Amino acid sequence: MSNLPRRIVKETQRLVAEPVAGISATPYQDNLRYFAVAIEGPQDSPYEKGVFQLELFLPADYPMAPPKVRFLTKIYHPNVDKLGRICLDILKDKWSPALQIRTVLLSIQALLSAPNPDDPLDNNVAEVWKNNEQEALKRAREFTESFAMKGSK
Amino acid sequence: MQRTPAGETVIIPRNFKLLEELEKSEKGLGDMAISFGLVDSGDTFLSDWNGGILGPAGTHHDGRFYQLHVHCSEQYPAVPPQVKFVSKINMNCVDSKTGTVKKEKLPAMRNWNRNMGIEQILQSIRMEMCSDQNRRLRQPAEGLTF
Numbered sequence: 001m002s003n004l005p006r007r008i009v010k011e012t013q014r015l016v017a018e019p020v021a022g023i024s025a026t027p028y029q030d031n032l033r034y035f036a037v038a039i040e041g042p043q044d045s046p047y048e049k050g051v052f053q054l055e056l057f058l059p060a061d062y063p064m065a066p067p068k069v070r071f072l073t074k075i076y077h078p079n080v081d082k083l084g085r086i087c088l089d090i091l092k093d094k095w096s097p098a099l100q101i102r103t104v105l106l107s108i109q110a111l112l113s114a115p116n117p118d119d120p121l122d123n124n125v126a127e128v129w130k131n132n133e134q135e136a137l138k139r140a141r142e143f144t145e146s147f148a149m150k151g152s153k
Numbered sequence: 154m155q156r157t158p159a160g161e162t163v164i165i166p167r168n169f170k171l172l173e174e175l176e177k178s179e180k181g182l183g184d185m186a187i188s189f190g191l192v193d194s195g196d197t198f199l200s201d202w203n204g205g206i207l208g209p210a211g212t213h214h215d216g217r218f219y220q221l222h223v224h225c226s227e228q229y230p231a232v233p234p235q236v237k238f239v240s241k242i243n244m245n246c247v248d249s250k251t252g253t254v255k256k257e258k259l260p261a262m263r264n265w266n267r268n269m270g271i272e273q274i275l276q277s278i279r280m281e282m283c284s285d286q287n288r289r290l291r292q293p294a295e296g297l298t299f
Contacts, residue, residue: 003157003159003160003161004161005157005159005161028166031164031166033163033164034164034166055166055168055169057165057166057169059163059165060155060157060163068169068172070168070169070172072197074195074197082194082195083172083175083194083195083196083197083199084197085172
């Protein structure tokens with residue numbers, strides 16, 4: 001572990017010393033490339049008051065390759081599938097080594113404020129989102145209450 | 154497990170390794186003699202899998218499709234998955250009462266390391282079907298389950 005790239009050490013130090021509002025990222029002691037992440041649902045979104053657990057891993061070729069990130073908390077969102085995988089361009093073809101863990105987590109938080117049903121990962125959810133937004137927002141709030149709030153699973 | 158040029162050993166965490174295994178199996182594994190997928194497509198912790206093995210030609214397993222259940226514990230991949238035949242089979246690495254694959258009798262479980270996966274386990278079971286001890290074993294009627 002002492003051979004962890006300096007870039008990752010620096011990023012981790014900064015994440016802990018200057019955390020982003022509403023986001024925490026803590027490396028596991030037995031694997032410093034693996035992080036437990038929690039993102040608070042943004043205000044004025046159906047995820048408000050929820051806290052969403054994610055996991056993040058920096059592969060061997062990071063930062064040439066993007067981090068791998070996934071929701072562990074169930075969430076009703078057109079760009080997140082049933083296994084928590086996220087459809088976000090910077091996690092795929094729009095990744096650049098100039099981006100960081102911090103920017104990735106901010107983008108995921110922004111995705112919660114602005115779902116993009118035109119680029120869906122879960123087609124069923126996206127259909128509801130496009131055809132009946134009120135119903136979609138209601139379901140998203142129900143999921144938040146059931147899975148992302150204190151006392152929920 | 155992967156080693157970087159700087160000499161760091163990179164360990165892929167359990168869930169991300171299982172996601173990779175899932176994505177690979179969804180693309181199709183070679184000739185489809187073996188296959189596997191999640192029991193529940195929304196299983197966040199990717200613990201329970203259905204496996205399938207096509208019996209190899211030239212053995213008493215030829216033409217049969219065997220269903221298996223594969224369970225990856227929290228310790229996976231530090232330890233191999235637990236595997237149980239659903240379809241009834243007569244094999245010396247399989248408990249004849251429960252269908253459980255015996256860890257000490259299957260090469261891929263005995264020589265397990267964390268770079269291996271469900272694919273290697275199913276392949277190893279299929280190889281065993283071809284072994285001298287197993288290829289001519291009398292088999293129960295097709296379609297029975299444990």
